[in-house]
Amino acid sequence: MSLWKRSVNVRVGLLYLLPSIVLFGLFVFYPMAKTIYLSFFLTNQNGVPVYFNGIENYTYIFTSDEFRNSMKATLLFVIYTVPISVVLALVLAILANEKLRGVGIYRTIFSSTMGMSVAASAVIWLFLFHPSVGAFNNVLKAINLPTVQWLLDPDWALLSISMTTIWMNIGFNFLVILGGLQNIDESLYESATIDGAGYFAKLRKITLPLLSPTLFFIVTISLINAFQSFGQIDILTKGGPIQSTNLVVYSIYKEAFINYQFGTASAQAIVLFFVVLIVTILQFKFGERKVHYQ
Numbered sequence: 257m258s259l260w261k262r263s264v265n266v267r268v269g270l271l272y273l274l275p276s277i278v279l280f281g282l283f284v285f286y287p288m289a290k291t292i293y294l295s296f297f298l299t300n301q302n303g304v305p306v307y308f309n310g311i312e313n314y315t316y317i318f319t320s321d322e323f324r325n326s327m328k329a330t331l332l333f334v335i336y337t338v339p340i341s342v343v344l345a346l347v348l349a350i351l352a353n354e355k356l357r358g359v360g361i362y363r364t365i366f367s368s369t370m371g372m373s374v375a376a377s378a379v380i381w382l383f384l385f386h387p388s389v390g391a392f393n394n395v396l397k398a399i400n401l402p403t404v405q406w407l408l409d410p411d412w413a414l415l416s417i418s419m420t421t422i423w424m425n426i427g428f429n430f431l432v433i434l435g436g437l438q439n440i441d442e443s444l445y446e447s448a449t450i451d452g453a454g455y456f457a458k459l460r461k462i463t464l465p466l467l468s469p470t471l472f473f474i475v476t477i478s479l480i481n482a483f484q485s486f487g488q489i490d491i492l493t494k495g496g497p498i499q500s501t502n503l504v505v506y507s508i509y510k511e512a513f514i515n516y517q518f519g520t521a522s523a524q525a526i527v528l529f530f531v532v533l534i535v536t537i538l539q540f541k542f543g544e545r546k547v548h549y550q
Contacts, residue, residue: 288529295522303518313523323524325499326507327531329414333503334482336418337425342474344422345429350463352430353437363434370427374487381420382407382492407493410500417501420488425481429474436470437463468547476539483532504528 270277295313297305317323352363369377384391385406393403406416440463448458464471486505489495495502495510502510504524512521 299518349433378491
């Protein structure tokens with residue numbers, strides 16, 4: 257291929273990519289560059305930089321007890337939500353992949369949470385967690401157990417938010433895993449059955465290895481989404497009580513749009529970006545070793 261023809265192909269390719277490049281530039285690259293820029297400044301209430309203070313914003317947040325508590329709450333939230341939501345979705349997908357009468361109804365039920373917005377889901381759980389008329393406390397009363405202040409007790413609030421998030425995430429995880437299960441060649445199971453393999457042997461030797469790329473994708477996406485959770489916290493607890501559910505994203509929101517400290521909010525956002533980046537790199541470095549591509 258001549259140099260001229262190659263350059264034409266490059267220009268044509270860039271022309272096709274131009275809409276995507278423009279959109280990414282406007283909504284990803286520019287905001288990120290602006291965030292990095294603002295993290296080195298003190299700003300006024302309109303977010304306009306007024307004083308360059310170098311790395312003082314970073315020094316401030318790393319010495320702040322509130323930011324450390326936010327990071328701790330965020331890490332606990334990730335630990336609570338990601339493994340349980342992935343395992344539950346996997347179990348439901350395996351059950352829904354069986355050839356049973358009426359299984360389509362169960363598939364619809366299991367995936368239904370995907371069709372609900374964060375706001376609607378949070379409001380549903382807000383009523384379930386209500387201290388006096390909520391369904392959970394009514395069940396506890398019925399079996400003569402003490403009621404729980406689900407969203408008002410610091411010991412329970414983060415767990416309650418985690419329960420809500422797990423329920424919200426199951427629908428998407430279920431659909432993706434079910435799609436992965438249905439792409440596994442049935443002849444592999446037939447051959448294993450002829451060789452005398454039982455249900456759990458086939459699950460361990462065929463299903464999980466061939467499903468590992470899907471599970472790797474789900475775990476990676478779930479980790480990133482968990483670090484970015486915001487809506488359910490804003491509706492259910494506003495970061496309380498006593499900062500127990502003040503996850504980093506909600507802390508960024510409060511710092512920027514309630515305290516009008518856009519510089520320190522930007523610094524927190526950059527720190528969160530690098531935390532997510534490191535976690536994702538570690539996931540690819542160590543988790544991908546166990547992935548079996550067909």
